[in-house]
Amino acid sequence: MPFAELAFPSPNFAAAPAHERLGVCFHHSVMDFKTTIAHMLLPESQVSYHVLIALDGTRATLVIDEHIAWHAGLSVFRERPRCNDFLLGVAFAGDTYAAPLTDEQIASALEWLAPRWQRHRWSSAVMTDHRQISPNRKDDLNPAEWQRLFSAITVRFRD
Numbered sequence: 001m002p003f004a005e006l007a008f009p010s011p012n013f014a015a016a017p018a019h020e021r022l023g024v025c026f027h028h029s030v031m032d033f034k035t036t037i038a039h040m041l042l043p044e045s046q047v048s049y050h051v052l053i054a055l056d057g058t059r060a061t062l063v064i065d066e067h068i069a070w071h072a073g074l075s076v077f078r079e080r081p082r083c084n085d086f087l088l089g090v091a092f093a094g095d096t097y098a099a100p101l102t103d104e105q106i107a108s109a110l111e112w113l114a115p116r117w118q119r120h121r122w123s124s125a126v127m128t129d130h131r132q133i134s135p136n137r138k139d140d141l142n143p144a145e146w147q148r149l150f151s152a153i154t155v156r157f158r159d
């Protein structure tokens with residue numbers, strides 16, 4: 001049974017240049033699912049993820065993959081800045097320092113990744129989180145939860 005996926009188009013995106021989709025940056029949103037969505041629907045917030053995953057695994061699509069969402073800010077991945085141009089932003093509702101990811105959140109993330117993994121020829125090497133691309137500025141995910149997620153990804157995709 002797939003998880004529900006709902007569209008909440010955010011005004012906070014750039015349609016050009018086309019998103020390169022070289023990999024994924026994972027986040028937690030700190031706020032709960034509904035509050036995060038409401039925040040990202042406000043033009044003045046100037047922030048968005050491509051997808052937000054609720055505690056029960058429900059996904060909210062805020063920005064389509066083809067467009068640039070505004071999730072990473074000042075960031076560097078493999079010595080390349082402006083990660084928003086080439087990493088999709090996937091966020092888990094909640095705070096991974098306050099509570100671990102739910103099993104449903106991890107399963108839903110794997111479900112979201114599956115069709116894209118082959119399409120974009122991703123590997124675990126292009127999976128990262130906000131803490132790693134914006135060190136000393138951002139702390140999401142909790143390293144223990146990142147490790148749990150990363151292990152689940154490597155098992156699921158045998159990578």
Ligand SMILES: [Zn+2]
Binds near residue numbers: 027071138140
């Ligand atoms: Zn973040």
